[in-house]
Amino acid sequence: xxxxxxxxxxxxxxxxxxxxxxxxxxxxxxxxxxxxxxxxxxxxxxxxxxxxxxxxxxxxxxxxxxxxxxxxxxxxxxxxxxxxxxxxxxxxxxxxxxxxxxxxxxxxx
Amino acid sequence: xxxxxxxxxxxxxxxxxxxxxxxxxxxxxxxxxxxxxxxxxxxxxxxxxxxxxxxxxxxxxxxxxxxxxxxxxxxxxxxxxxxxxxxxxxxxxxxxxxxxxxxxxxxxxxxxxx
Numbered sequence: 001x002x003x004x005x006x007x008x009x010x011x012x013x014x015x016x017x018x019x020x021x022x023x024x025x026x027x028x029x030x031x032x033x034x035x036x037x038x039x040x041x042x043x044x045x046x047x048x049x050x051x052x053x054x055x056x057x058x059x060x061x062x063x064x065x066x067x068x069x070x071x072x073x074x075x076x077x078x079x080x081x082x083x084x085x086x087x088x089x090x091x092x093x094x095x096x097x098x099x100x101x102x103x104x105x106x107x108x109x
Numbered sequence: 110x111x112x113x114x115x116x117x118x119x120x121x122x123x124x125x126x127x128x129x130x131x132x133x134x135x136x137x138x139x140x141x142x143x144x145x146x147x148x149x150x151x152x153x154x155x156x157x158x159x160x161x162x163x164x165x166x167x168x169x170x171x172x173x174x175x176x177x178x179x180x181x182x183x184x185x186x187x188x189x190x191x192x193x194x195x196x197x198x199x200x201x202x203x204x205x206x207x208x209x210x211x212x213x214x215x216x217x218x219x220x221x222x223x
Contacts, residue, residue, distance in 0.1 A: 034211070043199050043214030044152070087151065096167070097212060099144070099152035 004088045009104040012082075018075040020103055022088030025069040031091050033064060035073045037084040038102070044087065047073065078107045112136065115200050115215035122194075122222050130185045130218045132200035141183035142201040142212065145169060152199060158183055187220065194222045 005023040012018040024033065032051050036044040048055055048062045050071075055062045061074040075082055087102040113134040122128045132141065140159050144152040144167075154167030158177040172191025177183055183202075187194045197219050203212040 036212075041197075041217070041219075043201075043216050046211035046213070049211065096154065096157065097142070098154065098168075101149075101151040 003098075004090060004100055006086075006088050006100065006103045008101065009106070011106050011108055012075075012078045014080060014107055014109050015077055018073075018078040018082065018105055018107070020073040020075075020086050020088075020105060021070065022072070023070045024088070024090045027068050027090045033062065033068075033071050034089040034091075034097065035060070035062065036087045036089065036099075037082075038087065039084045044099075047086075078105075080107050080109060083107045113200060113202050113213050113215040115198075115218050117218060118216065120218055120220045122220070124222055125189045127189060128187050128194075128220065128222075130187065130198055130200075130220070132183045132185065132215060133181055134183075134202045134213070135181060136202055136204070136213060137180070138202035138204045138213070139180070140203045141177065142203075143167075143173070143175065143183070143185045144199040144201065146197040146199060146217075155185065155198075194220060196220060 032049050034049040035047040038044040048060050050062045050064055064071045083106050085102040085104050087099050089097050116131045142157040143155040146152050153169050155173050156164055156167055156175045158164035161180050164175050164177050174186045197217050199217045200215045201212045203210055
């Protein structure tokens, strides 16, 4: 499975958009990009995933570059409850989802 | 309600004892997973199962064992051979073998070995 690189931490003001970057330069053609988040001491929560095209759901938007070597998760209007560790994962072709350390997003009032 | 249930939430055991963590799902998912999380770290894959009666080692399988006798259940045994068993254990399930689907996680079991 491809590895990902994420900044260890980011800050965002409440009500502003949070843009979380992820590099996955070794992604293969059949691997998806997934985003999960984990609020302290809870199980991770699925946010969104995509293959090539940009995706949007009620929680977030996922922007994948044309070469698929990087992506950005966008939370359009961050709230205090969005403070969490966000994991970018690529893979799934063999069911094996490998989580890195993720990005700790802190939303400030 | 459909979901994935781990029990218990907190578990204490004495060193040298085997302990089994429960994971049950009623989502009719084919695949199930066990992860371990240490403080300040990401999740590390212990074992995963794509189908009943089949499972594969993940990245840190030593000292652990699993079984998948039923689609709904994927118990994890932490054996006395696991050198540092104290951790937060997370179980997950997913439906699609092609990998283009989300995984659902339980709320975890925090194991403390004293």
